[in-house]
Amino acid sequence: MICLALVLTLVLLCITSLFVGVADLSPAAILSDPAALDLIWTSRGPRTVAVVITGGALAVSGTIMQMIVRNRFVEPMTAGTGQGAALGILLVTLFTPSLPILMKMALATTVALATSTVFLFIVNRLPPTQPMLVPLVGLIYGGIIGAGVLFVAYQADLLQYIDIWMNGEFSGVLQGRYELLWIAAGVAALSYLAADQFAIIGMGRTASVNLGLNYTQVVVVGLLSISVVTALTVVTVGMIPFVGLVVPNIVSRLSGDNLRATLPMTAVSGAALVLASDIVGRLIRYPFEIAVGSVFGVLGAAVFLWLLYAPRRHA
């Protein structure tokens, strides 16, 4: 039931997204006006697809990260992965600007993977009795890397890029400029194959080993998937904070933690929520646009506060 409602909402939002923008476009025009079709094909369509992929993939990454770290209050964009990706792409831009784009992406992903691995090491040293410490460390850790990125950017005079990577927005998405995101979509879809494994490592190392799982291997696969998705998102549209935090928490409150059942729901909800924010951003100060990162920053932080204090129903 919920699933159906979610999918319907998403479809409605997608249709809305196609017809909201600076240039007037009515549904009737598609049939008669070739320019309208062209607009959809080169701009509105790609933008909608990019938002849906980003929202869905980020929400899935958030879930996986929360399972790996075993804490509900972390997500890649605020715990160092996103900043690591930005650092990676910054370094690539600085030192090897001539590499083909896929190589650049691979390097950015590697740095994101490294920063997430370090975060995992730090988290494992924290006392398990202090669950609030994990997101705290994550936020500060992400902040440090972010400040490091800013430092390098200042020194190298690359500040104008920072704004693009650090603040997610979709207004620049056109046909030919977002296709890398399909890789993120693929990776997020692939991680569904390992949904059960991720659910099990969410119960901890002992439980995983007990159930015959290769714990380290699953963690590495998970981190890799998070890093690829995050790096691709950062480079293509920029950071969108809190998607990976808000969506998995809400889904888990509604439908529990059986990832095989809930992961598709998480992806659809993430896509719908980010798309809704994007549409709001396009409408609120029409004809100007407000970046989806700004909209989601407000929304996400508010929901995070609520999550911190709202008691879990079954607890």
Add this chain to the structure above:
Amino acid sequence: MLAVLLMACMAGYLTLGARGNWDFVLPFRGNKLVALVIVAVAISTATVLFQTITHNRILTPAIMGFDALYVLILTVQIYALGAQEYVRLSQSGQFIANVVLMLIAALALFGTLLSKTRNDLMRMVLTGIIIAVLLRAVTGFLQRVIDPSEYAVVQVASFARFARIEVELLAVAAVMTCSALAVTWRMRHRLDVLALGETAAINLGETPKRSMFQILVVIAVLVSVSTALVGPMGFLGLLVVSLAHLVTPTASHATLLLSAALISALTLVGGQFVLERVLGMSTPLIVVIDVIGGVVFLILLLKRKYR
């Protein structure tokens, strides 16, 4: 010793690398120097006070979003009044109005937070950080809603910048900081007692709840002053107060306030001097401080030195 080092840095900052007319250079740099020192002392004092009333070593007003609150208040005003209207107001009047609004908002927001989450330090810290994130997000959101031209006005007012210091504000800022510092200094023994914990403080005849609100007022004033002068200062407070605890391991606030203030001034003036004149770097000092301060914060957390 710290004082001597500070003097040296100040002298160096004033004179080194200056070309041209001394009559121009000295007053110009002198003003900047005064502003830097005011900001440094305001931040260190606000941080010491905040750590005393929250009984921990990792929280600072900046981490809990005090300066973000100030910038938000500024943005909301510009949003409500429009930039032209806003710029027409007198600087000092603007500033005093901001401080008053800041006092009300800070007491309402942080007063509630501190009395509600006393027993769960980590939840308090996390809530504070998220509130700071939220305040910044709302600010960013409003800034984008405001016209691009008005946005520029806020931008000037919301980044830590030492290159353009609001010299017109200097007199007002100095008076407010000095009165806040005087109040703090008179409280130093009470602070020692408050640091013993709530029960011990009541037992010794203090009134922790009332003191907490008085201290929050002082903190709000100090943060407003420093934010108005140069913008948000990030991890500076945490960094210098942690250093002060290392250099002068004592529970006496008289010593701690002094050493934190000296270290803070040394960090700002010295850091600015080294960065600007010696290394010739283009990065703002605050970015460097944020990296180092963030690492210090992580270390404090990991070594569990938060009490």
Add this chain to the structure above:
Amino acid sequence: MIEISGVSYRIGGARILDGINLTLPKGGISALIGPNGAGKSTLLSLIARLMPHQTGTITVDNLVVGACPNNTFARKLAILPQASDAAPLLSVRELVGFGRYPYHKGRPSAEDHAKVERALATFGLTDLAARRLDTLSGGQRQRAQVAMTYAQDTDYILLDEPLNNLDIAASRSLMRVLRDLAASQGRTIVIVLHDINYAAAYADLIVAMKGGRIVATGTPDDIVTEAVVREVFETDPKIHRIDGKVIIEV
């Protein structure tokens, strides 16, 4: 004299204290006993205005708790709370010195210094005076806390389970010092104890509490009987009287 009338206390829906009426005489040692959750610590905290009171009134001599200025009260009554969260950065002498704060407000006189030294000597802390609290054992730290309470030089001293961290030698010596204070200086001591044997041996008056009410009040001979212990603690120990002293079988 401490007069408690009609005092109730609730936390959320739970009733912690239920209509307490009690008069504790001036001078001597009064011991509060009772099972865990009886409300002993809450009552002590209310007397010492550590928690805001909800209903009823408490007066200490002629001072109404909650209405009289905090600092005046701090020179009338001192409390040693159960888990003391003192800053470990202090030396023993500094901690004990804080006991004089209600008198000097941060500017100690020669007399204040003398009283601190006397407190250190009374509790055998002179040798440890320069040591930092975080380098001491739990028992030594507890003694430093008691010395601070003593240095506060008040007519009334309230102690909440002060024997918790102490071994038998330290416990006995603390109780002796307290009895001596009551006898020679006329101080009034109210103490929460969970070991009835100590209460029986040192207290002049025992107040037995259970479920937020007072079950019995009287001298050790009246209170430490098999009937009362059974009613209060819901356990059935034998009670022996040896050389006029009451001893409970454990």
